[in-house]
Amino acid sequence: NAGVTQTPKFQVLKTGQSMTLQCAQDMNHEYMSWYRQDPGMGLRLIHYSVGAGITDQGEVPNGYNVSRSTTEDFPLRLLSAAPSQTSVYFCATIGGGSSYGYTFGSGTRLTVV
Amino acid sequence: GNSVTQMEGPVTLSEEAFLTINCTYTATGYPSLFWYVQYPGEGLQLLLKATKADDKGSNKGFEATYRKETTSFHLEKGSVQVSDSAVYFCALSSSGSARQLTFGSGTQLTVLP
Numbered sequence: 337n338a339g340v341t342q343t344p345k346f347q348v349l350k351t352g353q354s355m356t357l358q359c360a361q362d363m364n365h366e367y368m369s370w371y372r373q374d375p376g377m378g379l380r381l382i383h384y385s386v387g388a389g390i391t392d393q394g395e396v397p398n399g400y401n402v403s404r405s406t407t408e409d410f411p412l413r414l415l416s417a418a419p420s421q422t423s424v425y426f427c428a429t430i431g432g433g434s435s436y437g438y439t440f441g442s443g444t445r446l447t448v449v
Numbered sequence: 450g451n452s453v454t455q456m457e458g459p460v461t462l463s464e465e466a467f468l469t470i471n472c473t474y475t476a477t478g479y480p481s482l483f484w485y486v487q488y489p490g491e492g493l494q495l496l497l498k499a500t501k502a503d504d505k506g507s508n509k510g511f512e513a514t515y516r517k518e519t520t521s522f523h524l525e526k527g528s529v530q531v532s533d534s535a536v537y538f539c540a541l542s543s544s545g546s547a548r549q550l551t552f553g554s555g556t557q558l559t560v561l562p
Contacts, residue, residue, distance in 0.1 A: 378453075442490075
């Protein structure tokens, strides 16, 4: 029972480089989202998707791109990394019904130098 | 918009002490309320939740009551253990199809033996 799998766990990028953070879930959940976690600021929503082919922006979308071609995968792309994107990134899914229970991945720690 | 205000940390307690972490919120409509816990190096795990006024969520000895009149959802535990050391996040989810989570800034709890 993998749940939500994020790769890589750690990454160091140089300013201007691009990369993709992977997120895969095996729970057949329609809703997936990406958050970033910064000290003293909790988690902030970057992008989310309510189903395959449907994505939308969250609170802090600038500098990030997403797509959702399948139910299982929801990659997050950094187009041109900046030091301000140094953070811990979490992918999360939510099941159906009224429980609103989110399942989080274990996170990707990204450092941009 | 929605917001969550959490008690500032860090909080340091001795084992078997009583714990309270305050959480108040601002939201339109009737949000669902959550407490998440994050252990070192891990993602967030749902600790407890409440979906309507006067509901009490409970899990692993932790409790929180949804108080609409004071817009609060304070986390309590009668006797903390060293294993409870973690970061605790209060969050809310507004009604609607997006079901986005809005997080507080988190409270670091350290329990000393």
